[in-house]
Ligand SMILES: Cc1cc2nc3c(=O)[nH]c(=O)nc-3n(C[C@H](O)[C@H](O)[C@H](O)COP(=O)(O)OP(=O)(O)OC[C@H]3O[C@@H](n4cnc5c(N)ncnc54)[C@H](O)[C@@H]3O)c2cc1C
């Protein structure tokens with residue numbers, strides 16, 4: 232058994248772990264990184280990257296069959312599902328070097344490709360290595376949650392881990408779960424030519440503002456997606472190619488393939504957390520505001536910490552703990568300014584408070600401004616007028632923004648900056664945006680906030696009238 236002493240030990244080489252390792256080693260700490268499976272974790276190998284690559288194939292197919300509105304004949308795309316998966320694999324391979332063992336070793340990180348488990352509060356064992364560290368970071372991510380649906384264990388089903396290996400195009404894909412994974416993959420498959428049925432126990436895209444989610448769901452339905460909401464899957468049966476999902480109300484949905492996307496389970500099994508005095512909750516490892524576990528020398532970040540589960544959150548967490556681990560400075564994680572986006576078309580994005588949350592928090596002080604995509608010239612030119620931006624404002628400052636529409640995931644960036652820095656609506660209104668861009672929507676939302684103050688105010692009218700009388 233090789234004994235290693237290090238400043239920082241990172242368990243898990245995904246979005247969170249790699250960010251900590253790269254940052255810490257480049258600032259002078261000695262770092263050991265354990266990765267039991269693939270460098271890059273879920274995002275690169277089974278999550279964000281492959282899903283967005285498949286969405287790109289699906290968008291292309293959809294554009295080909297909906298070209299007529301631009302004066303180009305519609306064509307039926309000849310989809311080669313296996314080739315689309317080759318495209319997905321190629322995209323992963325282009326990004327892979329950034330997360331590779333070679334790159335991290337080049338930075339000075341000692342990378343051990345083995346599974347880590349605690350043997351004491353400051354010592355972790357990984358294969359033939361025993362690593363003692365001053366600070367330990369658990370960044371082991373999450374895995375697909377397999378729900379206790381009767382019969383599921385007997386039926387072949389796909390998760391986000393196995394979807395990318397599937398080469399035969401599903402004739403009819405059944406999706407259990409209408410969250411971001413379910414809806415992104417449902418629309419992608421629909422546009423690639425599969426029939427798709429989503430079975431959702433509650434409300435599809437249920438973590439987002441219902442008014443905004445409905446804009447996206449309307450479009451998905453119009454494209455031909457079958458979405459059964461309020462339909463909890465109770466039983467699954469059948470064999471490969473002939474699968475049935477029965478919901479609690481007795482409805483039976485039939486399909487050829489089944490994708491299960493009902494949320495995530497934190498990867499804590501096998502870490503022997505009890506040997507290090509680390510407690511867990513139902514959603515993951517218990518952490519305080521500074522992302523410390525119940526063992527003060529151990530931090531947990533990213534999906535395993537059980538909060539918002541996004542790559543940019545794992546990266547943000549890395550920054551928060553580097554400040555405290557390397558410089559001993561107080562550092563707290565907040566969720567207030569964290570945006571997210573779902574990459575259906577139209578996209579759905581959120582930062583800060585939703586309208587309902589803002590009403591609860593700010594009551595009568597809250598003003599909600601809305602601006603529709605149908606008034607944006609670029610959206611009209613592109614024929615992408617389905618969409619809405621909604622900004623929640625309290626005392627002149629945005630406290631939340633929700634966007635459904637073309638490039639919502641890009642547009643939300645501005646509001647993430649504004650909310651993170653507690654900026655005012657007047658600062659957005661003073662921005663000059665190039666014409667004609669979809670991005671003008673952001674400025675027009677600020678305009679919608681000020682318009683009534685300027686154009687419907689008797690005082691303004693009186694002042695202008697008075698000045699005009701006297702101006703030479
Ligand atoms: C289909 C899908 C699409 C997604 N799309 C997006 C998106 O568009 N945008 C977005 O922001 N987020 C997206 N996400 C979420 C994103 O992938 C995760 O939030 C992110 O990967 C979490 O990073 P992490 O570092 O916490 O965990 P991971 O990236 O999963 O990394 C954890 C790593 O730890 C390793 N590991 C686990 N246990 C051990 C152990 N004991 N010893 C050693 N190594 C271990 C694992 O092998 C893994 O490599 C998506 C997720 C899925 C499933």
Ligand SMILES: NC(=O)c1ccc[n+]([C@@H]2O[C@H](COP(=O)([O-])OP(=O)(O)OC[C@H]3O[C@@H](n4cnc5c(N)ncnc54)[C@H](O)[C@@H]3O)[C@@H](O)[C@H]2O)c1
Pocket residue numbers: 378380407408409410411412413415430431432433434435436437438462463464465492493494495539540541571572573574
């Ligand atoms: N664009 C992105 O950033 C992106 C994309 C995909 C995933 N992700 C991340 O991955 C996480 C997990 O995504 P997800 O979609 O698996 O989870 P989710 O928790 O967001 O959604 C799961 C859905 O499944 C439903 N459900 C649960 N049990 C059911 C049952 N028996 N029958 C029918 N419906 C059932 C739930 O009501 C819920 O709506 C997300 O929360 C997000 O953090 C992000």
